[in-house]
Each structure stands twice: as C-alpha cells, then as structure tokens.
Amino acid sequence: MIKKVLLVSVVFLGLLGQGLAQIRSLTLDEMFQLADQNNNRIRLYDLAISEAEQGVKVACNDRLPSIQAHVELNYIGDGVMTDRNFAHAVHADMPHLGNSFVLKASQVIYAGGAVAKGIERSKLQKKEAELEYVETRQDIRFLLAGYYLDLFQLNNQKRVYESNISQTRLLVKDMKASYRQGTALKSDITRYELQLQSLELSLTSVKDKIDVLSHKLAIAVGLEPD
Structure with missing residues (x-):
C-alpha cells in the first residue's frame, strides 16, 4: 500500500528575486487534492453533477403550481x-x-405519471454523473501514483547510470595511461569508450523519460509544466 510519506519534488524554475529555484515537496495526498481541484477531466464531471442537480430541481418544480x-x-x-x-x-x-x-x-393535476418519470430520470442522470465522477477521480489517482512510481524508478536508474559513467571515465583514463606505458591495448581503450558512450546514451534516454513524466504529472495536478 502506498503510504502518505511518499514524496515527489516539483521544481519551479523561475526568477524569485534572487534567481533561485523553488523546490516544493508534495505528498501523494496533496497531489490527489490538487488533481481534484485542477484536473480538467475531474472538473468536467464535477460540473456535470452540478448540472444534473439543477435538472432534478427543475423536474421537481413541475409538481408545484x-x-x-x-x-x-x-x-x-x-x-x-x-x-x-x-x-x-x-x-x-x-x-x-x-x-x-x-x-x-x-397546477398539474394529472399527467399520466410524466412528472414522476421526469423526476426519476433526472435523479438517474445525477447518479450516473456521480458514478462517472468517482470512476474518473479514481483513474486519475491511479495515474498519478503510476507516474510517481515510474519517476522514482527512473531517478534510481539515473543515479546508477551517473555512477557507472563516472567509474567508466576513470577506467578510460587508466587505460589510456596503461596504453602509453605499453601495458594495455588500443582495443581495450576502444571497448571502454564504447561502453561509456552506451551509458551516456542510456542516461540521456532516462532523463528524457523523466522530463516527459514530469510534464504529464504537472498537467494532471494543474501545475505549470515549465
């Protein structure tokens, strides 16, 4: 079960007087609350509920003089x-x-049950809107939790790649020194340089995925992607 203590950091890269970036840590519950307030899909179904409630009131007014x-x-x-x-x-x-x-x-005395059926239909429409709201809200929360876990995993991969790149650069440096001393082959240097390029390419790919997920996460909770 995902606990409330899980945090995701959102960095706002704006000039804040001293030119420093502001880092804001959000719990999953806080992200869910932001989504409830700002997510376009959730707000759409929330509006549908309000319209359905008005529809019920209008249908009930047909009973009044x-x-x-x-x-x-x-x-x-x-x-x-x-x-x-x-x-x-x-x-x-x-x-x-x-x-x-x-x-x-x-005042309507008798309408063959049309008024009662109209009220019942309006109430069913309201119930349908409420169910769609709950379902959409739950889908958004699963989506946010998935984004968070993916970002957590990608950031771990990023740290691993950065560590491996640092170690590989040292190996390339050592191999070049050994080659000058005649204790290593040119192919050894080439092999580690290719390994270094492969690691750097993988790191770039991970960073791109982090940027894409961060953008999607910001949009989902109503924050500025930039």
Whole structure:
C-alpha cells in the first residue's frame, strides 16, 4: 500500500528575486487534492453533477403550481374625423391611458405519471454523473501514483547510470595511461569508450523519460509544466 510519506519534488524554475529555484515537496495526498481541484477531466464531471442537480430541481418544480402575470399599458390619442377632401375636421376627445393586469395560476393535476418519470430520470442522470465522477477521480489517482512510481524508478536508474559513467571515465583514463606505458591495448581503450558512450546514451534516454513524466504529472495536478 502506498503510504502518505511518499514524496515527489516539483521544481519551479523561475526568477524569485534572487534567481533561485523553488523546490516544493508534495505528498501523494496533496497531489490527489490538487488533481481534484485542477484536473480538467475531474472538473468536467464535477460540473456535470452540478448540472444534473439543477435538472432534478427543475423536474421537481413541475409538481408545484405555476403563476403567470401579464401587465399591459397603452395610450390612445384623440380622434379626428374629416370629409373626403380632408377638410372640416372634427375633433373628438377620447380616453388616453389604458391598462390591464392578468394573473394566471395553474397546477398539474394529472399527467399520466410524466412528472414522476421526469423526476426519476433526472435523479438517474445525477447518479450516473456521480458514478462517472468517482470512476474518473479514481483513474486519475491511479495515474498519478503510476507516474510517481515510474519517476522514482527512473531517478534510481539515473543515479546508477551517473555512477557507472563516472567509474567508466576513470577506467578510460587508466587505460589510456596503461596504453602509453605499453601495458594495455588500443582495443581495450576502444571497448571502454564504447561502453561509456552506451551509458551516456542510456542516461540521456532516462532523463528524457523523466522530463516527459514530469510534464504529464504537472498537467494532471494543474501545475505549470515549465
């Protein structure tokens, strides 16, 4: 079982006044919390739960009475009558202002179970969103734990390669000295130089893998990859 004491170090390479890098150590629990807050997949399903909860509330509102109000205000000008030649106009006073107010209340008495089924469907959608959230959250945590263990293993390999490279460089140096003294062959030097190149290539590959995993880990927990 992975314990809380496992740590992963995240280095922020920024200028912090004195130009020093800031090192932050995170426990797995802290990484999980950051993922819960910042991971895009988890946040997406969290939003889906919120939308489903609103859907349940809207469906339940169908059981409640609904009230509609309509207000109307109008203005009518005075009337004017003329003959066919638009002469001899006659002015007629008329009321200018008018208004109306309509209040309508309604409630569903019987809908053949449509309201109850709508509520049940909304609750099922909410339950589905919650299950998807839990599953996604668990997948992300397994992914983070896997990244951590891979980084732990790769860093161990990195230290081993660096140690072997240091030793091999000393051997190459000794072989060259022995060759000058006539106690070693040129092929011996070549063999150790090839071994040194192979170790350096392997070290480069391990460092590249560490960079890739570190980038993926930073994105998963919502930190800046740089």
